[in-house]
Amino acid sequence: MSALVAHQVRKVYQSGFEALKGIDLSVAEGDFFALLGPNGAGKSTFIGIITSLVNKTSGSVTVFGHDLDRAPQQVKSVIGVVPQEFNFNLFLPVQEVVINQAGYFGIPRHEARARAEFYLRKLDLWERREQQTRQLSGGLKRRLLIARALVHRPRLLILDEPTAGVDIEIRRAMWEYLRELNADGTTIILTTHYLEEAESLCRHIAIIHQGNLIARTNMATLLKELRAETIMLNLRQPIESPNAALLAGFHLTQVDAQTLEIELQRHQTLNELFAALSQLGLDVVSMRNKQNRLERLFLDLIEQDTTSETAP
Amino acid sequence: MTRYWIAFETILIKEVVRFARIWIQTLLPSVVTTVLYFVIFGRLIGDRIGVMNGFAYIDYIVPGLVLMAVITNSYSNVVASFYSSKFSRYIEELLVAPVPNWIILAGYVTGGVLRGLAVGIAVTLVAWLFTDLHIHSIGTTITIFTMTAILFSLGGFINAVYANSFDDISIVPTFILTPLTYLGGVFYSIDLLPTIWQHLSLINPILYMVNAFRYGLLGTTDVSLSLAFALIASCIFILTWISLTLLNRGVGIKT
Numbered sequence: 001m002s003a004l005v006a007h008q009v010r011k012v013y014q015s016g017f018e019a020l021k022g023i024d025l026s027v028a029e030g031d032f033f034a035l036l037g038p039n040g041a042g043k044s045t046f047i048g049i050i051t052s053l054v055n056k057t058s059g060s061v062t063v064f065g066h067d068l069d070r071a072p073q074q075v076k077s078v079i080g081v082v083p084q085e086f087n088f089n090l091f092l093p094v095q096e097v098v099i100n101q102a103g104y105f106g107i108p109r110h111e112a113r114a115r116a117e118f119y120l121r122k123l124d125l126w127e128r129r130e131q132q133t134r135q136l137s138g139g140l141k142r143r144l145l146i147a148r149a150l151v152h153r154p155r156l157l158i159l160d161e162p163t164a165g166v167d168i169e170i171r172r173a174m175w176e177y178l179r180e181l182n183a184d185g186t187t188i189i190l191t192t193h194y195l196e197e198a199e200s201l202c203r204h205i206a207i208i209h210q211g212n213l214i215a216r217t218n219m220a221t222l223l224k225e226l227r228a229e230t231i232m233l234n235l236r237q238p239i240e241s242p243n244a245a246l247l248a249g250f251h252l253t254q255v256d257a258q259t260l261e262i263e264l265q266r267h268q269t270l271n272e273l274f275a276a277l278s279q280l281g282l283d284v285v286s287m288r289n290k291q292n293r294l295e296r297l298f299l300d301l302i303e304q305d306t307t308s309e310t311a312p
Numbered sequence: 313m314t315r316y317w318i319a320f321e322t323i324l325i326k327e328v329v330r331f332a333r334i335w336i337q338t339l340l341p342s343v344v345t346t347v348l349y350f351v352i353f354g355r356l357i358g359d360r361i362g363v364m365n366g367f368a369y370i371d372y373i374v375p376g377l378v379l380m381a382v383i384t385n386s387y388s389n390v391v392a393s394f395y396s397s398k399f400s401r402y403i404e405e406l407l408v409a410p411v412p413n414w415i416i417l418a419g420y421v422t423g424g425v426l427r428g429l430a431v432g433i434a435v436t437l438v439a440w441l442f443t444d445l446h447i448h449s450i451g452t453t454i455t456i457f458t459m460t461a462i463l464f465s466l467g468g469f470i471n472a473v474y475a476n477s478f479d480d481i482s483i484v485p486t487f488i489l490t491p492l493t494y495l496g497g498v499f500y501s502i503d504l505l506p507t508i509w510q511h512l513s514l515i516n517p518i519l520y521m522v523n524a525f526r527y528g529l530l531g532t533t534d535v536s537l538s539l540a541f542a543l544i545a546s547c548i549f550i551l552t553w554i555s556l557t558l559l560n561r562g563v564g565i566k567t
Contacts, residue, residue, distance in 0.1 A: 013567065048567070051408050052407055052408060052566075053404055053407055053408065053566060053567075054566060054567050055562055055566050055567070072410075073410035073412065074410070076408060076409060076410040077410040079408070081408050083404065085401065087400070087401035087402050087404045087405070088402050088405065089396075089397075089400060089402045090400065100322055100326055100405070101405055101409070103318055103319060103321070103322025103323075103325075104319050104322055104323075104405060104406055104409035104410075104411050105315075105319075105409050105410065106314070106315025106316070106318045106319055106410070107318065108318055109318075109321075109322075148405075152409075
């Protein structure tokens with residue numbers, strides 16, 4: 001069964017701005033799905049429609065077989081949402097935010113208290129349960145949003161940039177927890193600006209640009225389409241200039257005496273590169289990608305879409 | 313149905329905890345104001361005014377003062393609470409949950425009614441310190457009290473839906489509600505007014521509520537009781553319909 005099926009979803013705001021131009025998208029049950037796009041692409045509008053915060057202009061949305069227009073309450077009961085911005089009462093104690101949310105989903109108060117304790121402990125917020133939410137740091141507020149979204153045990157969890165402004169340690173911990181939830185059967189849709197996050201977590205991906213869906217595939221296939229990858233190599237010993245003839249097939253730039261930047265085309269392999277470097281007697285101490293691979297691909301796709309739109 | 317009841321109960325608990333937590337701002341001011349009214353209009357000036365419709369002036373103004381506190385508090389509770397939830401966007405907690413709009417409305421309105429009830433009881437207790445209060449008709453008193461609180465809670469809700477700033481939630485209470493209340497027969501019988509003002513007073517709906525409530529406590533009224541009931545019930549019906557239509561369309565809360 002599909003967790004989400006969106007058919008020709010359009011949104012035209014009162015100002016006349018067309019935020020979504022007919023999105024067709026399906027997400028399979030159990031998937032970990034990334035929804036990417038630049039700022040203003042329409043990602044948050046799309047999520048707003050699924051979560052009943054934005055009225056769509058036309059089209060249909062089905063969640064686990066329930067139609068959003070005909071059975072909105074059934075749709076809402078299986079979705080948990082972590083919004084981009086903090087949208088809880090800043091003067092309420094942490095625990096109360098989670099208990100109230102459980103109550104809105106019809107969970108009796110004694111059960112709501114137990115669940116709130118479970119998720120607050122899971123997200124390291126239990127010790128701060130009596131604190132007002134405004135006293136929490138940005139990272140802790142993000143975790144509270146996740147606890148609140150999970151308290152009714154949704155089958156579909158939607159996260160709109162959940163790790164924005166969160167330090168690396170908390171971000172990694174969140175990733176780990178999201179993987180755990182997904183492994184337990186929760187379908188997850190994620191929007192993020194950290195493309196590394198999407199590459200690390202998600203199996204399928206869709207890219208929205210200017211209200212259109214310009215790509216929808218699985219992560220492995222998408223990465224294969226990458227035309228080139230730029231690699232930075234740190235050498236053991238400084239060199240004056242590498243032998244251009246031996247590295248002729250590679251697009252190479254010398255950054256400094258011990259650093260080379262090499263653009264590896266899709267038809268070239270790392271083995272070929274290292275063979276050439278060995279022949280030159282160069283020892284490579286370390287290697288890293290100059291640019292996140294997905295980021296590169298993402299920019300390529302958006303560039304293609306923009307070019308095709310402006311072409312006469 | 314149980315699920316909806318739990319959602320309603322949750323909204324209600326949240327609302328009661330909210331106004332109880334800040335009782336100095338929500339419950340106390342009306343009590344202080346009413347004490348001042350009793351001291352100034354009742355004790356100091358009231359004796360010089362004499363009797364009104366057969367009652368000592370201080371006794372005559374008790375129903376109006378109680379109902380004025382109910383009107384103000386029911387209205388301001390819902391308008392402040394719902395607008396804050398819009399402003400800080402935590403209304404989204406309810407919008408993403410499987411809560412029907414009528415439950416959301418019922419939760420906020422009942423919260424307003426309970427604050428009106430809390431303040432109304434406090435003001436009535438204060439009145440007992442100054443007057444020899446007795447209740448003529450308990451049924452009329454409770455019914456008018458509750459219907460008025462429901463009506464003004466609904467009014468506060470509609471105001472909050474349309475409000476775009478904190479200024480917008482004080483305009484209606486300051487420039488419409490307060491003048492209508494003061495001119496609604498709280499401090500006088502309309503029999504004292506010139507004919508033209510008597511006729512004009514009759515288009516003020518608060519006049520009917522104050523007089524019906526006064527009948528409940530004292531047994532005297534300037535207007536027809538059945539007309540008052542019909543008017544309040546009609547207003548409740550119309551404002552409920554407007555509130556639900558606004559919620560269903562997502563006015564002010566969805567884009």
